[in-house]
Amino acid sequence: MTSESEPVPLAVVIGRNARRLRGSLPMEAVAKNAKRAGLSWNTGRVTDLEKGRVSPTVPTLFALTLALTDATGVDVGIVDLIQSEQPIELTPEWIVTTAALAAWLTGERRAFDGAQYMDALAHYQRHRAPRPEAGLAEERAAKGLNISIEDLGRHAEQLWGRSLAEERDRRAGPEANAQRRGIVTRQLTSEIATAIERSPRGND
Missing domain, CATH: 1.10.260.40 (lambda repressor-like DNA-binding domains)
Known part of the structure; x- marks a missing residue:
């Protein structure tokens, strides 16, 4: 798109x-x-x-x-x-x-x-470009953050303009192994957690 x-x-x-x-x-x-x-x-x-x-x-x-x-x-x-x-x-x-x-x-x-x-x-x-279906990374991140896959996707879109998996692959690089992708995924999950914590309950 x-x-x-x-x-x-x-x-x-x-x-x-x-x-x-x-x-x-x-x-x-x-x-x-x-x-x-x-x-x-x-x-x-x-x-x-x-x-x-x-x-x-x-x-x-x-x-x-x-x-x-x-x-x-x-x-x-x-x-x-x-x-x-x-x-x-x-x-x-x-x-x-x-x-x-x-x-x-x-x-x-x-x-x-x-x-x-x-x-x-x-x-x-x-x-509209079709978004890839939620993968294991998204499912684990959503579970760890205690939020829905949909909410995870919305936070990812606001933070990076793409899904968590897409941002992970972008940061990790095409030659990244599973360990490197796991490290980046945890970093991204932490960024979403921070965004959630900063989101105001009353928005004021």
Whole structure:
């Protein structure tokens, strides 16, 4: 699948735009203004947000727009945080365009029922590359993390843009033996565990 047709999780879209809007400002500026807006954030939390590891609640989104507005001196709205040339994945089965999502946020509730949504979904399905079925590595990692295969796949997609097995093979290299692949798999599992620990329960 081309990068233009690959849907991007909403959290990743928000993170990318937050980073873009921050520009050359230090993370401390965003964290400081986030605290003023009522969020208990530090620079680590800003990093998590920009890397797509935070799925903000509506109140958090509003507070984030205030923080970015105060930090940058430029008016930032929620629509600015959902800009994406790629389709946006709200759920694995709900793919929308930025235009459709923006229309809904501004009160046009029927936007999701119209051609924009159907075009985005059809475009995604036409170009969607089949993911390899979960293998032993994924099954063991999911069991060790006490999460489902589906959740493991979602975390892997957010972190690396590919499955755990694909990322393992990329890092280990084509000539890697079973021992090397096992070491890399444990490292990747640890990275997913860290991402899960950093995921906020209340997303604020």
